[in-house]
Amino acid sequence: MTLECKNVWEHVSxxxxxxxxxxxxxxxxxxxxxxxxxxxxLDSTRNILILTADKRTYELPVGxxxxxxxxxxKAIREAPESKNDFT
Amino acid sequence: xxxxxxxxxxxIARVIAGETDLFHELIRPYERMVYLSILTMLRNxxxxxxxxxxxxxxxxxxxxxxxxxxxxxxxxxxxxxxxGRQRLxxxxxxxxxxxxxxxxxxxxxxxxxxLTDWREIPSEALEKKEMRQKxxxxxxxxxxxxxxxxxxxxxxELNQEETASALGIPVTLVKVRLHRxxxxxxxxxxxxxxxxxxxxKGFFGRMFQ
Numbered sequence: 001m002t003l004e005c006k007n008v009w010e011h012v013s014x015x016x017x018x019x020x021x022x023x024x025x026x027x028x029x030x031x032x033x034x035x036x037x038x039x040x041x042l043d044s045t046r047n048i049l050i051l052t053a054d055k056r057t058y059e060l061p062v063g064x065x066x067x068x069x070x071x072x073x074k075a076i077r078e079a080p081e082s083k084n085d086f087t
Numbered sequence: 088x089x090x091x092x093x094x095x096x097x098x099i100a101r102v103i104a105g106e107t108d109l110f111h112e113l114i115r116p117y118e119r120m121v122y123l124s125i126l127t128m129l130r131n132x133x134x135x136x137x138x139x140x141x142x143x144x145x146x147x148x149x150x151x152x153x154x155x156x157x158x159x160x161x162x163x164x165x166x167x168x169x170x171g172r173q174r175l176x177x178x179x180x181x182x183x184x185x186x187x188x189x190x191x192x193x194x195x196x197x198x199x200x201x202l203t204d205w206r207e208i209p210s211e212a213l214e215k216k217e218m219r220q221k222x223x224x225x226x227x228x229x230x231x232x233x234x235x236x237x238x239x240x241x242x243x244e245l246n247q248e249e250t251a252s253a254l255g256i257p258v259t260l261v262k263v264r265l266h267r268x269x270x271x272x273x274x275x276x277x278x279x280x281x282x283x284x285x286x287x288k289g290f291f292g293r294m295f296q
Contacts, residue, residue: 045199056183056214068140
């Protein structure tokens with residue numbers, strides 16, 4: 001079966017997640033060998049996702065963790081079911 | 088790094104049994120995850136931080152209701168998503184979300200940005216503040232129902248089932264929305280980022296995984 005570019009685009013996500021059934025995967029790989037456009041789309045999507053997921057893209061606010069644990073500590077101390085001693 | 092599943096289970100049991108101080112250790116691996124899922128929802132750093140704190144406090148108070156059939160991380164994200172949604176609703180931004188739901192039916196096809204001169208953007212590019220900002224802005228532009236799926240699947244690396252469970256939607260919908268979210272992101276970012284890509288020096292073979 002010959003795939004058109006449009007058919008390939010419908011499966012970009014499953015392709016990246018390696019969820020395609022073997023037959024369709026083969027057809028897509030075959031298409032990609034000869035299609036610069038679809039190859040570029042796949043590469044760019046994969047690359048964009050890698051960059052977006054990179055830890056540096058979203059940084060935690062400075063002091064976030066300290067403030068979180070300080071507030072949490074207060075809540076833990078106030079919890080009625082807390083069996084901890086206030087020593 | 089998250090604790091081993093055994094250690095995590097032990098921590099949960101001990102916190103419930105009264106060693107409440109251990110809760111700090113229990114949630115430490117998930118601080119970022121909780122913050123990020125709310126930040127991308129609310130798009131406001133200060134509110135996201137406050138909400139993340141609330142989520143952790145809620146998790147502490149309701150830890151007894153955590154049943155081991157889900158992963159602790161999924162349970163936490165579910166609380167985070169609920170907290171985020173609640174705050175959105177308060178801000179009346181929920182109107183937007185329901186509009187997106189209706190639109191979803193019609194948004195069948197996506198034409199990706201076609202750039203054959205795309206080169207891989209090296210991860211060093213992220214040292215530039217501008218680059219990081221462009222990526223975040225693009226994520227922010229996604230309609231909420233797509234954004235939340237993308238954040239859980241691609242940024243927090245939850246699997247399909249965990250994402251479905253955290254959002255209360257079927258796995259099939261996670262797949263559909265994730266695909267659309269990724270294609271939207273590609274369309275938004277490829278033209279912007281291609282400018283940052285190193286110059287192309289001719290065609291060469293690509294690596295297919």
